[in-house]
Amino acid sequence: MNRHSIFFSLILLLLGARLPAQQVKHDPKAQLALAKTIVADQKLKYVDSLAREIIKEGFNAGSGYSQIWARDLNTFIETALEERSQSDIRGAILLFFQMQQPNGEMVDGYVLKKDFTWHDDTPYYSKNAPDHVGFKNTVETDQETSLIQLLGKYIRTTKDYGILDESIGGISVKERIQLMLDYLKKERFNQKYQLLWGAMTADWGDVQPNDSFGCDWNELSNEAIDIYDNAMFIIALQTLIDIQPKSPYVSTWKALKKDIKTNSRRHLWDKKKQKFIPHIYPKTSPIPKGFDENTIHYHGGTAIAIEAGLLTPSEIETVNKQMKENVRLSGMPSIGLTLYPTYPIGFFVGGMAQPYQYQNGGDWTWFGGRMIQQLILNGFYQEAYEEIQPMIDRVVKNKGFYEWYGQNNVPSGSGKFKGSAGVLSKAITLMENWAETTLEKSH
Known part of the structure; x- marks a missing residue:
């Protein structure tokens, strides 16, 4: 990129950042200026490339996690399908169905028996996957729904509808899906x-x-x-x-x-x-x-x-403004802020007893990035571009995707958290696709 191009890109970046959000939503010229800003933003391209390098490493949740989780893989499968072999991903998905329990219940995730190194009072086993151990955080109710979403993203991307007819222990995947729904209706x-x-x-x-x-x-x-x-x-x-x-x-x-x-x-x-x-x-x-x-x-x-x-749409606009105001009041870095205000000191036992720790007000790109995706998909392009910036900047600074961030943007947890990488990669792809389409239409 020559000096003229760099100067032009900086001007576009400044103009885009100053355009009122509502003006961008309803003004074609403002949308065009924003689209040029997005296309010229090298930080977006850098973060996306870094995310893809991390996701290439495997389907486990990230550094510090040997396990493959349905709720995590659900948030980076689309990028994974561009960086890893379809057959490997297909096998990872089918292993979840192999770990399904007789009552239709689905596990959170699984690991090879040799990598099962932590204490668990209730590990899950299945005769359909004898080399693996399953686990489940039973306070939650998103395991079955995460797996269905994961499977759907795989099928939409690959057109591999045949996976639905795969037989596991004499029961097809599509029949096992119905068993999962039956479990939820009966037990939860x-x-x-x-x-x-x-x-x-x-x-x-x-x-x-x-x-x-x-x-x-x-x-x-x-x-x-x-x-x-x-x-x-x-x-x-x-x-x-x-x-x-x-x-x-x-x-x-x-x-x-x-x-x-x-x-x-x-x-x-x-x-x-x-x-x-x-x-x-x-x-x-x-x-x-x-x-x-x-x-x-x-x-x-x-x-x-x-x-x-x-x-x-008006409610989306309202809750997004609430999120931004919560970020301002809390002093936290981004709309990845889990919740605001936090639960009282000592309400949670252990690591979440203090405010802004872990899920009690920690800042998680894993969910903030999904809000960015929804802003883009619902036409809030300027808001999405502005609100993704703190998430982008900390990846650039840390050269990695941390699991969550505390006050003063202190990185915590896994240093290569693939859920964070996946949601940012998808948000960047959506943003750049919109920008490129907008520019094409202007010609």
């Missing part, structure tokens, strides 16, 4: 609210407050209904409708999806506050007296709710 469905439930955790997290480990359902758990689990269910049902349009179950999936959407809006959306309430507690609440949990904004669950089609 609240009849009063007609919504999925899990244990009380912080937003999309998998750590409950009442014990030091926090990932297993036990006598200290509190049954809770939240937007994240149910939005994931809606997306999974739509995925099944898309990949099996001629299935005899389609009408059932459509009716169930409609009901979950209706009940999610009815019971979880606070129309007055224009936000999702954190939880419904059908039995007992763990929230201490004097603390109003509904002051808390759940950023990650809200992003997934947008993906599930639960919010109107």
Whole structure:
């Protein structure tokens, strides 16, 4: 790039950053200027290339994690399919179905038996995968829905519909999917609210407050209904409708999806506050007296709710403004901020006892990047470009994708967290595709 090109790119970058968001949304000239800025942004290209290098390394969640998780692979499979062999990814997906339990339950993930090096009171085994051990954080209810979404992304990208007919232990993948849905309806469905439930955790997290480990359902758990689990269910049902349009179950999936959407809006959306309430507690609440949990904004669950089609364009604009204001008030780096305000000191036992630690207000690109994706897909291009910048800048600074960030942008957790890499790579791809299409239309 010559000096003239560099100077021109910098001018575009400055112009794009100063354009009011609403002007960009409705002004073709402003959109064109923003598109030129995005195409000229070398940091986006650098971060995308770095993400792809990390994802090439394998399907485990990241450095420090030997396991392959469904919820993680679901967020980087599209990039993985461009960087790894289709057959390897196909095999990784089928291994989840091989680990399915007799009751239809799906594991969080799996690992080779020789790599099973941590203590687990309830490891999962399957005769269909004798060399592997499965594990599951049973406080959460997103394992089955994550796997369905993962499978759908694989099929949409590769057109390998034959995977649905693969037989595992005499049961096809598509039959096993229905067993997964049956398990959710039997074991994790609240009849009063007609919504999925899990244990009380912080937003999309998998750590409950009442014990030091926090990932297993036990006598200290509190049954809770939240937007994240149910939005994931809606997306999974739509995925099944898309990949099996001629299935005899389609009408059932459509009716169930409609009901979950209706009940999610009815019971979880606070129309007055224009936000999702954190939880419904059908039995007992763990929230201490004097603390109003509904002051808390759940950023990650809200992003997934947008993906599930639960919010109107004006509501998306409102919740995005709330997220930005929460970032300002908290002093945290980006809209990857898990939630705001945080739960009180000591509410969570262990590492999350202090505010802005891990899922109690930590900043996770893994979900912030998904909000960026939804802003792009819903036409909020300027907002997406502005709000991705802190996430891009810290990758450039650290030359890596950390699992989460604390106050003052301190990196924490896995240094090569593939979920973070995957969501940023996809967000950058969506952004650049929009920009390139906009420029092509202008010629």
